[in-house]
Structure formats: structure tokens, C-alpha cells
Amino acid sequence: MRARLATLLALGALGILLALAGxxxxxxxxxxxxxxxxxxxxxxxxxxxxQFILGEIYAQSLRAHGIPVELKSxxxxxxxxxxxxxxxxxDMYPEYTxxxxxxxxxxxxxxxSAEATFAAAQKFERTRGYDLLKMTPFxxxxxxxxxxxxxxxxGLRTIGDLAKVPGGATxxxxxxxxxxxxxxxxxxxxxxxxAKVVAMPIGEQYRALDQGRVDAxxxxxxxxxxxxxxxxxxxxPRNLFSFQNVTPVVRTSVLxxxxxxxxxxxxxxAKLTTDAMRQMNAQVDIDGMEPAEVAKxxxxxxxxx
Amino acid sequence: MRSIFRRSLTIRTLLxxxxxxxxxxxxxxxxxxxxxxxxxxxxxxxxxxxAIGAGSALETSLVNLENGVRGYVASGRERLLEPFRTARRTxxxxxxxxxxxxADEPRQQAAVRQITTGINDYVALWALPLVGLADDRREVAxxxxxxxxxxxxxxxxxxxxxxxxxxxxxxxxxxxRRADKRSDTAVILGLIGMGLVALVALGMWLGLRRSILRPxxxxxxxxxxxxxxxxxxxxxxxxxxxxGTLARSFNDMTDALNRSHxxxxxxxxxxxxxxxxxxxxxxxxxxxxxxxxxxxxxxxxLIERRLPDASQEELLQLLEGVxxxxxxxxxxxxxxxxxxxxxxxxxxxxxxxxxxVLDRALENLAGPIEERGADxxxxxxxxxxxxxxxxxxxxxxxxxNAIKFSDHDAPRVSVTASIEGAEAQFAVxxxxxxxxxxxxxRIFQPFQRLHGEDRYEGTGIGLAICQRIVSHHGGxxxxxxxxxxxxxxxxxxxxxxxxPPPPGPTTTHEPETSHAAAA
Numbered sequence: 001m002r003a004r005l006a007t008l009l010a011l012g013a014l015g016i017l018l019a020l021a022g023x024x025x026x027x028x029x030x031x032x033x034x035x036x037x038x039x040x041x042x043x044x045x046x047x048x049x050x051q052f053i054l055g056e057i058y059a060q061s062l063r064a065h066g067i068p069v070e071l072k073s074x075x076x077x078x079x080x081x082x083x084x085x086x087x088x089x090x091d092m093y094p095e096y097t098x099x100x101x102x103x104x105x106x107x108x109x110x111x112x113s114a115e116a117t118f119a120a121a122q123k124f125e126r127t128r129g130y131d132l133l134k135m136t137p138f139x140x141x142x143x144x145x146x147x148x149x150x151x152x153x154x155g156l157r158t159i160g161d162l163a164k165v166p167g168g169a170t171x172x173x174x175x176x177x178x179x180x181x182x183x184x185x186x187x188x189x190x191x192x193x194x195a196k197v198v199a200m201p202i203g204e205q206y207r208a209l210d211q212g213r214v215d216a217x218x219x220x221x222x223x224x225x226x227x228x229x230x231x232x233x234x235x236x237p238r239n240l241f242s243f244q245n246v247t248p249v250v251r252t253s254v255l256x257x258x259x260x261x262x263x264x265x266x267x268x269x270a271k272l273t274t275d276a277m278r279q280m281n282a283q284v285d286i287d288g289m290e291p292a293e294v295a296k297x298x299x300x301x302x303x304x305x
Numbered sequence: 306m307r308s309i310f311r312r313s314l315t316i317r318t319l320l321x322x323x324x325x326x327x328x329x330x331x332x333x334x335x336x337x338x339x340x341x342x343x344x345x346x347x348x349x350x351x352x353x354x355x356a357i358g359a360g361s362a363l364e365t366s367l368v369n370l371e372n373g374v375r376g377y378v379a380s381g382r383e384r385l386l387e388p389f390r391t392a393r394r395t396x397x398x399x400x401x402x403x404x405x406x407x408a409d410e411p412r413q414q415a416a417v418r419q420i421t422t423g424i425n426d427y428v429a430l431w432a433l434p435l436v437g438l439a440d441d442r443r444e445v446a447x448x449x450x451x452x453x454x455x456x457x458x459x460x461x462x463x464x465x466x467x468x469x470x471x472x473x474x475x476x477x478x479x480x481x482r483r484a485d486k487r488s489d490t491a492v493i494l495g496l497i498g499m500g501l502v503a504l505v506a507l508g509m510w511l512g513l514r515r516s517i518l519r520p521x522x523x524x525x526x527x528x529x530x531x532x533x534x535x536x537x538x539x540x541x542x543x544x545x546x547x548x549g550t551l552a553r554s555f556n557d558m559t560d561a562l563n564r565s566h567x568x569x570x571x572x573x574x575x576x577x578x579x580x581x582x583x584x585x586x587x588x589x590x591x592x593x594x595x596x597x598x599x600x601x602x603x604x605x606x607l608i609e610r611r612l613p614d615a616s617q618e619e620l621l622q623l624l625e626g627v628x629x630x631x632x633x634x635x636x637x638x639x640x641x642x643x644x645x646x647x648x649x650x651x652x653x654x655x656x657x658x659x660x661x662v663l664d665r666a667l668e669n670l671a672g673p674i675e676e677r678g679a680d681x682x683x684x685x686x687x688x689x690x691x692x693x694x695x696x697x698x699x700x701x702x703x704x705x706n707a708i709k710f711s712d713h714d715a716p717r718v719s720v721t722a723s724i725e726g727a728e729a730q731f732a733v734x735x736x737x738x739x740x741x742x743x744x745x746x747r748i749f750q751p752f753q754r755l756h757g758e759d760r761y762e763g764t765g766i767g768l769a770i771c772q773r774i775v776s777h778h779g780g781x782x783x784x785x786x787x788x789x790x791x792x793x794x795x796x797x798x799x800x801x802x803x804x805p806p807p808p809g810p811t812t813t814h815e816p817e818t819s820h821a822a823a824a
Contacts, residue, residue, distance in 0.1 A: 044430065047454070072426060072430055075430045075431070075434075076430075076431065076434070076449060076452075076454060077449055077452075079434075079438050079442070079445050079446075079449060080430075080431065080434045080435060080438060080449055081434070082434075083433070083434030083435070083437040083438045083441075084429065084430050084433070084434040086434075086437060087429070087433050087434060087437055089429035089430050089433065089434065090430070174452070175448045175449070175451045175452045176445065176448050176449060176452075178448055179444055179445050179448050199451065199452070201452065
């Protein structure tokens with residue numbers, strides 16, 4: 001009996017030991033996905049809502065055409081993105097024709113039409129080894145907006161009217177506004193206007209306007225916020241703000257290597273009207289939707305997926 | 306199983322030993338596991354430390370990237386870009402090392418991948434473009450720098466790294482806790498195991514003491530007792546194992562010793578008696594032989610003295626005296642020879658009709674019967690197994706005594722027999738002088754005479770011969786008598802078809818009445 005009890009105890013001890021000694025199995029590495037036959041297109045965007053949406057739209061369309069894409073959103077201003085293109089970190093990004101011409105090419109003249117602007121920009125980019133694909137119908141021009149109240153208060157209709165603001169107008173704008181021609185430089189140059197810039201990230205200027213911290217705000221014509229009646233866009237009789245249709249800038253070598261890229265991008269660009277863009281911007285900025293979702297809905301709606 | 310277990314001490318000891326060994330093995334295994342857990346925990350903790358170290362180096366590189374870019378963009382001094390360049394060269398290896406160090410934690414590895422991609426993007430899509438921009442248009446680059454985007458991204462990456470560190474620390478702490486807990490458990494298990502080992506060992510000791518040492522001690526004590534002469538001692542032998550065998554063997558041994566001791570006693574007593582008998586026998590034989598010798602000597606002296614002038618008649622008378630004494634000596638020597646022969650060797654075993662044996666005895670006694678006018682009658686007599694010569698002598702002696710010790714003119718003797726089991730019991734009855742009871746036993750001893758030779762002649766050996774013959778055949782002989790009313794001598798002999806009982810000392814029945822008789 002004693003021996004049997006001892007045997008049981010010994011077996012029990014062994015059992016506990018085995019349980020203790022049992023070690024967890026290691027996880028297995030996930031298998032690599034099917035290798036891409038070609039390097040992905042590195043598609044970058046600038047650092048605001050409309051660009052995020054455009055990036056998603058082009059990326060999704062490219063993927064739908066079997067072209068692998070690596071989307072790098074929110075890189076920075078045009079200057080930075082252009083530098084990234086130059087050092088080879090990017091292959092493609094959606095750019096505004098006017099910005100391209102004025103800020104990248106450094107051309108201060110304003111071409112008289114959207115087409116002329118595109119042509120000039122394309123000519124410039126082709127000299128650097130890039131090409132422009134078809135531009136969009138919409139033009140997201142820079143603009144200066146004020147609240148309806150402010151406009152009434154000072155009788156503001158044009159950009160030049162900002163001179164009426166006592167003590168000089170303050171403008172909410174991204175920091176690059178200070179150094180751009182389509183910024184303080186042009187304001188001085190075209191309208192002899194001296195204004196103060198309150199620098200802030202793109203998208204926050206409407207709140208600054210609402211809170212009365214600034215008199216005016218640098219905005220985009222396609223901003224979703226402008227669907228609201230509360231804001232007034234100051235007219236630009238001296239053509240300070242140029243045509244800003246979107247055109248995908250693509251590295252020429254990549255375009256040559258991937259000729260089907262044009263077919264995936266151009267039909268998409270053709271559907272991007274001001275209304276469509278402004279609506280999508282509003283969906284993200286006001287309704288809080290994800291750019292990817294908005295882009296997907298747009299592509300589906302337009303039968304592009 | 307159970308019975309084997311009970312039957313063999315070896316198996317029991319082996320089993321208990323096996324249990325003990327298994328327990329010790331278990332304890333050892335537990336401790337080995339504990340030590341290995343501790344080692345593994347140490348390794349893991351070290352690796353977590355190394356991972357955090359590698360992450361910190363990566364973070365330093367990250368800060369250097371940002372600081373280099375910031376300094377260069379702000380000042381335009383190439384020298385200030387050096388930290389950026391160095392960091393840009395070193396961070397991929399640092400990220401790789403970090404990734405290796407967290408390889409066993411998928412979540413951490415994913416985080417490292419994300420951070421690495423973030424740094425790659427930071428370098429390729431932010432820092433390098435910014436440097437390029439600063440080369441082209443410094444003031445634009447400065448304004449971009451002023452947005453704080455770079456610092457934001459850096460902070461995002463650093464906070465991701467911080468999360469990684471925190472998780473790594475908690476993973477390490479977790480592992481350490483687990484290892485501590487397991488080693489605590491192992492120590493407790495080890496202690497329990499040691500306790501069990503001690504208990505089993507104690508139980509084994511007690512069990513061994515109870516099942517081996519005590520019984521062996523008992524046997525040892527008993528052996529001592531046997532050595533001290535107590536042959537009656539026994540030890541309990543109810544067990545089935547080796548100890549039981551030992552105890553049984555011991556008991557068998559004492560029994561055997563006891564038996565042989567008793568046999569030795571008996572034999573010694575027999576020898577003593579026989580020695581005593583022999584001494585007495587020699588004494589009496591020489592004494593009895595001396596009497597006729599003295600008589601012969603006397604007659605020869607008379608003859609010598611009287612020879613010159615003795616008449617022939619006188620001489621013949623004297624020579625007759627010599628002859629009588631010589632006859633007496635001859636019969637004495639003959640009886641002694643008979644007595645000695647009967648005691649030697651196994652008697653012949655023949656199937657005998659006792660009637661025929663009796664008839665032969667009567668033939669030999671024809672002289673005395675006729676002389677005394679005796680009347681000898683016999684009943685039906687059985688067939689027995691025995692030596693014809695000895696049995697004839699037996700009857701001859703008994704009948705001769707019956708005729709001799711009688712004062713009647715015509716003595717009457719009857720021989721009868723009855724069957725008692727496997728034996729025949731004979732009775733020789735006479736109407737002689739009888740035997741005094743106080744001599745009833747003595748009469749069967751050699752040279753015992755109750756009466757003077759002048760009255761009843763004889764050697765005094767006849768009944769001794771009878772007793773020896775009967776006893777030699779495995780029977781008994783005894784006398785029943787009343788003084789003056791005759792005697793009855795009874796004896797038993799084995800029946801013919803019964804296997805003979807072993808010869809043994811003859812017991813003589815207490816005679817009912819004593820009666821003087823002598824052979």
C-alpha cells in the first residue's frame with residue numbers, strides 16, 4: 001500500500017514536471033506574397049486632404065489595372081515632394097499645374113489659360129526627366145477666403161480690399177505661404193499688400209477664421225469647407241493665383257517602363273471635376289470619412305474600378 | 306503481482322528502491338527544469354536589454370538624422386550635416402539588429418518593421434528632400450522646417466520606439482515573472498519531492514525493520530537459545546517470503562536437533578542399561594560358572610585323595626558328580642550361547658504354524674514330561690511369522706518352566722492363543738508354584754533365580770532368552786501369577802500376513818498376582 005501510494009506520488013510529480021517542461025511552439029513566418037513582376041510605382045502625395053484623396057484614387061486605379069503601387073501620403077509641400085522625386089525617392093505624385101510652374105519652375109508669369117499653364121509646366125518637367133499626364137477638369141486654385149461677416153464689416157470683395165483692414169490683414173496660411181509667389185510675395189507684387197501670416201498646417205485655417213484669430217485664410221478653391229455659405233472667396237482681378245488643375249507628374253523612365261500607366265490614370269483624371277473634388281474633400285474634412293473609402297466610392301461611382 | 310510482492314523480499318526491496326529512484330529522478334528533473342527556466346529567463350532578459358539597447362542606438366541615430374538636417378538647413382554649414390550622414394549609414398544595421406533581437410515576438414517585430422519603414426520614409430521622403438531643397442532654396446527649406454513636420458514625424462517614430470521599449474520591458478518582466486514563478490514552483494516541487502523521498506526512505510526503513518530486521522533478530526535470539534541448549538524454541542513462520550523460509554528452516558532444524566537429541570538420549574540410556582546388563586551378566590555368568598567348577602574341583606580332589614583306596618563304586622559315584630557339574634556347565638554355556646545368538650541380527654521371518662512349532666518343542670521335552678507325568682494341552686493355534694528355531698526354543702523354555710516349577714505329581718499345562726488385531730496373543734498356563742509379584746519383572750533378567758538350585762535346577766537364563774526372542778519378533782511378554790495357584794505367561798507374536806512391527810523394548814505387564822518362578 002505504501003509503495004503504491006509512493007508510486008502514485010512519483011507519477012504525479014513526473015506529470016507536473018512534464019507540464020512544466022512543456023514549452024510553447026513557435027509561430028511560423030507568414031509566407032511571402034506573390035512576388036511582383038515589377039517594382040511598385042512609388043506614388044507620393046502632398047500634405048493635405050485633397051492630395052490624400054487623389055493619392056488613393058490614383059493608387060486604387062493603378063492597382064485595379066494590375067500595376068503595383070506603394071503609396072506614400074502626406075510627404076510635405078510641393079518643394080519637398082519635388083526634391084523627393086529628384087533624389088529618386090518617388091516616381092509619381094499629383095501636382096497642381098500653377099504650383100508646378102510658379103514654385104518648382106520658378107516662373108512668375110501667369111499663363112492665360114489652364115491649357116497654357118499645363119503646356120508650360122509640361123515643357124518644364126520634360127526637361128528634368130518627368131512627364132505630365134492629362135490634367136483634371138477641376139482647378140484647385142489658391143484663394144483667399146474671409147468670413148461673410150468680415151467681408152460685410154470691411155466691405156471686402158477683392159484681394160486688394162484687404163488693405164482696408166485696420167492695422168493690416170492677418171492671413172492664416174501654411175508656412176510656405178510666406179515665401180511663395182502665390183503668397184506674401186505675390187500679394188506685395190500684384191496688390192501692394194502687406195499682410196501678416198499666421199502659419200498653421202493646412203486645414204486649420206477655417207477654424208482660425210471662425211475664431212476670429214485671423215482676418216483671411218489661404219484656402220483652396222476645392223476645399224470642402226467652401227461648400228458652406230459662411231465663407232466668401234475674395235476675387236483675384238490681378239491674376240495672382242494661377243490655374244491649378246491637377247496633373248500626375250511621372251518619372252519618364254517609369255512611364256516608358258509601364259506604358260499601361262496612362263490608361264489607368266487618364267480616365268480617372270478626366271472624371272475629377274470641381275464639384276466631385278469639393279464633395280470628396282467635404283466627405284473627409286467634414287464627415288470624417290477615410291480618404292481611401294472616399295476614393296473607392298468615387299471610383300465605383302464613376303465605373304472606374 | 307500481489308502474491309509475488311508478498312513472497313519475495315527482493316522484489317519488495319527492488320520496488321521500494323525503484324520508487325525511491327523514480328522520486329529522486331523526478332526531483333532532479335524538476336530542479337533541472339528550474340535551472341533551465343532561470344537560464345532561459347536570464348537569456349531572454351538579456352536579449353530584451355540588448356533589444357532596448359539597440360533601439361536606443363536607433364533612436365540616437367534618429368535624433369542625429371533630425372538634428373543634422375535641422376542644423377544644416379538652418380545654417381547651411383556642411384559640417385553640421387555630418388551627424389545626419391553618419392546616422393544614415395548606421396541606422397539600417399541598427400534596425401536590422403533590433404529586428405533580430407525581437408524576432409521571437411511577432412508584434413514587436415511588426416513594430417520594428419513599421420519603425421524601420423518610418424525611418425526609411427523619413428530619410429527618403431523628408432530629410433533628403435529637405436537637404437536638397439536647402440541646397441537649392443535655403444529659405445524655402447527653412448520655412449518648410451518651420452512647419453515642425455519633421456520633428457512631428459521624429460516624435461511619432463520616437464514614441465513608437467518608446468512603445469516598443471515599454472512592450473519589450475513588459476515582455477521581459479513577464480518572462481522573468483513567469484520564470485520566477487516556475488522556479489518557485491520547481492523549488493516547492495523539489496522540496497515536496499525531497500519530503501516524499503524522506504518519507505519513502507523512512508517508510509522503507511520502518512518496513513525493513515518490521516519485515517526483515519525484527520524477524521531476523523527473533524531468529525538470532527532463537528539461535529542463541531538453541532545454542533544455550535533450549536531445543537524447544539520456535540519462531541513464527543507464517544510468512545511467505547524469504548524470512549518465512551528462514552523461520553521454517555530454523556524450526557525444522559530445531560525439530561531435527563530435538564529429535565536426534567532425544568534419540569541420542571534413548572540410545573545413551575539403552576547403552577547404559579546394556580552396559581549395566583553386560584556387567585551384571587559377566588558377573589553372574591562368572592559366578593554361576595564358578596559353582597560347577599568348584600564342585601568339579603571338589604570331586605577331583607576327593608578322587609585324588611581317595612584314589613588309592615577307593616572302591617570302584619565310590620570312584621564312579623565321584624565321577625558322576627563331576628559329570629553332573631559338567632552337564633550343568635554345558636547347559637549354562639548353551640543357554641548363554643542361545644541368549645547371545647537371539648540378540649544378534651534380524652530373526653528369520655517364516656510363515657509358521659505354531660502348532661507344529663509347539664509339537665517340536667514338546668518332542669524336545671518328551672523326557673521331562675514323561676518323568677513328571679505332565680499333562681500338556683493346546684487350543685487352536687494361529688499361523689505366525691517368525692524364526693522356527695527361536696519360536697520352538699520359546700515354547701520349549703516356557704513349557705519346561707511350567708513343568709519344572711510344580712510340586713504336583715502331574716503338572717497341567719495349557720497353551721492357548723487369541724487374535725488381537727495384527728498380533729496373536731499366546732498364553733501358557735500352569736498350575737505350578739506361582740511367582741511373587743515383587744519379582745515379576747526380575748524373572749526376565751538373566752541369572753535371576755528365585756529359588757535355590759538345589760530345589761529347582763536351571764541356569765536362570767531361560768526366561769531372558771524368551772523375552773529376547775519375543776522382543777526380537779516385535780512382541781511383548783509378561784507373567785500373571787498367584788502364589789501357589791500357578792502362573793500364566795503371555796506373549797504376542799505378529800500374525801503371518803501382517804507386516805512385522807519394529808522390535809522395541811518389551812514392556813512387561815504388571816502381574817495380577819505374584820508367584821515365585823524362575824527359569
